[in-house]
Structures are given as C-alpha cells and as structure tokens.
Amino acid sequence: MAEGKVTLERRGHILLMGLDRREKYNSFDLALWESLAQAYGELDRDPELRCGVLFGHGDHFTTGLDLPQWTGRFASGQFSDVPAGGIDPLGLTGKPVSKPVVLATHGWCLTIGIELLLATDIRVAARSTRFAQIEIKRGIYPVGGATVRLPREIGWGNAMRYLLTGDEFSAEEAHRLGLVQAVVEPGEQLDRALDFAQTIAAQAPLGVYATLQSSRISVEVGERAAIAQLLPDLQPLLASEDVQEGVMSFIERRQANFKGK
Secondary structure (H helix, E strand, C coil), rough: CCEEEEEEEEEEEEEEEEEEEEHCCEECHHHHHHHHHHHHHHHHHHCCCCEEEEECCCCEEEECCCCCHHHHHHCCCCCCCCCCCCCCCCCCCCCCCCEEEEEECCCCECHHHCCCCCCCCEEECCCCCEECCCHHHHHCCCCCCHHHHHHHHHEEEEEEEEHHCCEEHHHHHHHHHCCCCCEEECCCHHHHHHHHHHHHHCCHHHHHHHHHHHHHHHHHHHHHHHHHHHHHHHHHHHCCHHHHHHHHHCCCCCCCCCCCC
C-alpha cells in the first residue's frame, strides 16, 4: 500500500499543502501525518512564505485516521511524534505554526479532518462536504483537539450534539454554526481558499503574525493577558519598514508593497 505524502506548491508567498493518499481517501497513515508536520515546519521557517493553504487531492479531504496504524501509538499514551523540523498540524504540542493557514475541504471530512480544520484560521467547504466526528462509534473519543476546540467554536450544546452522537452534518450546517467561513460549489473550494490566502499575503506580514498571536493569547490564555500585550507588541512594529510603507501608500493613495521587515 502506498504511503501518504503531502504535495507542496509555492504560489508567490503562499504554500499549498495537498494531502495525497487518494487511493485510501486521504486516510491518515503515519507517513501522511509526518509529511504534513514537515510541511507546516517549512511554512513556519521560510521568511518568503506568508500563508498556507491545506487541501486534499482526490474525491475527499480525509476519511480520518487509518486506525490500525494508530492504535499502538494511542495505547502507549502518545499521538505521534513530530519529525525533526516539523510542527504539529493540530497545534497540540510544541510551538504552533506562526503563520495563518486557510483550509479547503470537500467530500468526506471525518475525525482528524475536523480537528485539522479547528486548528486552522479560515475554512472553506465545498457544498458537498460531509462532516462527522465519529470516534464515539469506534469505542474511543477525539484526541486531536475536537473536545477542546469544538465547544469553543460552536457552543457547548452544538458541540455535544455531534461529539456524543457521531452524526453527520452538512457544509451548510457547518457554515451556520461558524465552523466554516464560506461554502462554494464543488471544485471551487481551493480557488476560494487561495483568494483568502492571497489577500492575507498582501498585508503587512509582521502585522498579520502579531494579529494571529494576540488572538491566540486571548483564546488560550485569556483576554486580560492579551490586553496586557497589545501595546508592548505594537511598539516593535512601529519601527518596521512595513509601517513606513503603509503610511506612504496611504498618503500616495496606492497599494502597499510590504516586505515583512
């Protein structure tokens, strides 16, 4: 059986990361997980990259974990090691990716697919997407972040509605709940995700990363901690070339050309 991999494509300042185990509907074997972690590491450390786009090749985003490959890991009390130079795509261990990630989903988006979605920043779904967090039907429960993030994202009752039943829900329902930010016709999801990514990549990179960091502090630590960092974290930005460019572009009424410096 072919091992999973992640295809990488650079489009300007954007890194496209494509799940590619299509003959198994992009179910996650250990190789696919490690390849995705390495892709996140590349996105994070390359100064020319400003935003990532995660999508799936083939007919489905992912049908979840290839459980026979994972039960041994789970039994030993670990999810999976992140390879050297990689970053946990679920953002549960170690340093999270410092740059925004936009996700495009289609077909089946099961278990770890939803948890990867919850760890990204903007999400696009094809209208035909079918979501389900079905671990409860397999005698286990989600350990990739769904029990932590789904109640925060869509509210307690809504989260329990799907976590405790394993029921399927549609792209329209995901949009109504705020789990995805756009629903498009099948085949258009990657283009819409790229639109978001290109808009983000055109902004001042240091400002984008600071915005992401401040928002994460607010959610993960608390509002008071985020408020305490607002002005201290703004001060170094004020000395950047990008701020000068932003002011000049406003005065000259033109599109800013930010360098991330």
